[in-house]
Amino acid sequence: MGRASCLGSGVSQFVDHSRTNPSSEKSSRELVWTSDRSFQGWTCSQCEWNAPIPTMLADPEARTAYDRLAAAKFRTHNCSEHLSRLAGPDSESFTARIRKMVAQGFKPKDAVELFLQEVALEYRNQPQVLAQAKSEAEDFLRRVRAGLI
Secondary structure (H helix, E strand, O other): OOOEEEOOOOOEEEEOOOOOOOOHHHHHOEEEEEEOOOOEEEEEOOEOOEEEOOOOOOOHHHHHHHHHHHHHHHHHOOHHHOOEOOOOOOOOOHHHHHHHHHHOOOOHHHHHHHHHHHHHHHOOOOHHHHHHHHHHHHHHHHHHHOOOO
16 A cells, blocks of 8 residues: 555545556545544545445454455555545534644644544533544544554
8 A cells, every 4th residue: 555644634645556557547546534423444546436434343453454354445545436536524613623733743643632622611511522523633643653544
């Protein structure tokens, strides 16, 4: 798989360099991690292909295995079999906010800590939103440690 890069838009991308036939479609597509209130999982940057994370998948090792499986499926999918991507990812997702802080120079762990403090103030009376933010923050740190982001 290609190199990862943090983007201010709230997604992580992996360039698909695994193809031997470097057509413009296959060489320019990227595996993108997308996390917002309605979807969490991997998507293709060129088409509507996606690999949503299973809802009950909580173990970090299982999530890492899921990431490898999604990357393998991404490499074998054909963009022409899916609709073209029309809109970019939701820039207001929790993960996007953490990435923005990292892009501004914060260390990932510090960005997560500050983010969780902000969310605690913004959503103090909404325990479900706080739990979702904490879950996404932990998942972000796990992906950073695993070198996926």
